[in-house]
Amino acid sequence: MPFAAPGVFRVRPLPREATASYAQRLADTYQLTLPQLLDGSGITLHRHGTPPTAELILTPGAARRLAVLARTALPQLTCALPHLPLSDTAHDTEAAANWKRLDAGQQPVRACTLCTRHRSHNATDTAWIHPPxxxxxxxxxxxxxxxxxxxxxxxxxxxxxxxxxxxxxxxxxxxxxxxxxxxxxxxxxxxxxxxxxxxxxxxxxxxxxxxxxxxxxxxxxxxxxxxxxxxxxxxxxxxxxxxxxxxxxxxxxxxxxxxxxxxxxxxxxxxxxxxxxxxxxxxxxxxxx
Known part of the structure; x- marks a missing residue:
């Protein structure tokens, strides 16, 4: 499977943003649905879900593809997205995303709408984060x-x-x-x-x-x-x-x-x-x- 090409837009993650939230903001920037964005990046999506009650769990291969599309170094993206895996295993090429339901205590909360819009090229004001x-x-x-x-x-x-x-x-x-x-x-x-x-x-x-x-x-x-x-x-x-x-x-x-x-x-x-x-x-x- 060909590797994902770098995207046109660089969408900055919010500190401690949910992976599903960031991927959705990236999709909104390109005026795509989340499944369309992942499919175009060569990431296979399993099951269904939506923030804040569920999180998108990516394999290391999918995380690398998301980082390339986002034009952001994977270590930098991993620092911002607490549920994103960091793997240097080059041969781990499986690119899949799975929805996982979250318990109430694990669920993210809405981020500031103005901060979100500023980091989303005005495409959306909705984001979900795990703030300290x-x-x-x-x-x-x-x-x-x-x-x-x-x-x-x-x-x-x-x-x-x-x-x-x-x-x-x-x-x-x-x-x-x-x-x-x-x-x-x-x-x-x-x-x-x-x-x-x-x-x-x-x-x-x-x-x-x-x-x-x-x-x-x-x-x-x-x-x-x-x-x-x-x-x-x-x-x-x-x-x-x-x-x-x-x-x-x-x-x-x-x-x-x-x-x-x-x-x-x-x-x-x-x-x-x-x-x-x-x-x-x-x-x-x-x-x-």
Missing amino acids: PHQLVCPRHHQAAPDPRLTSTVHTRDVPELAAAHHAHQRLLRHPRAATAWITARAITTRWYDHQQHLTHRWHTRLTQLRATNPHVTTTGSASPALLTRGLITYPETVALARVLTTLPSGHHHTTNGALTLIARRLALAHLAPSANDPLRVFLTHTRH
Whole structure:
């Protein structure tokens, strides 16, 4: 089978983009369907699917053909597409693509529509990505998609603390304990949110603001807006809490009450007195000792 010829257009992948999303954007640029694009590149497509509930799994031979068509070096493409295989085995010539269904926790979310259009020669504004936590919000275009069930992005311009939290999160990443602090903080704020504790009024106000400018969050399947936007609503406080956790001294060099006072101040709370089984108190009194 002849090898794929380099394409006319160079479509830049988005960071951590789903392979199916990138291939579809490439097809949109050439005004082709995805099966037509793959067939023209000598890639055999098996089964059916569509993002975000399914991913396109390419063999190494198919990945090389896609890279040639995209006019992008395979290592560079692999860095951007986390599910794309990287293989230097020249004799692995099978070029096939298989649709694979994804569990809810593995599904990508919508990318910023303006960033997508900029990287798609204005052919489409739809892309699906697997963003790391510190890229939840696009600070340039004020868009976010905290849940794969949202088929449209959430516009966040009217909630400026989300962009501020994004920039604070970038500063947090410089700390060596940033990753563990983030995981802990997210678990704590998620528990608070689900049990309506400590920050309920603030989070309800933020949810109301987001719903006012994003009516589609109320019509997305059977999931409630409160659940679909949970990660976004709690984001500023999660970042703030994570930053505090990185500054607390280890071991017995702090008191629980002193830490709670500091955390309350950073969260702009007049008072913070969690119960004995609250995850924050458990962390401060047991996990860190």
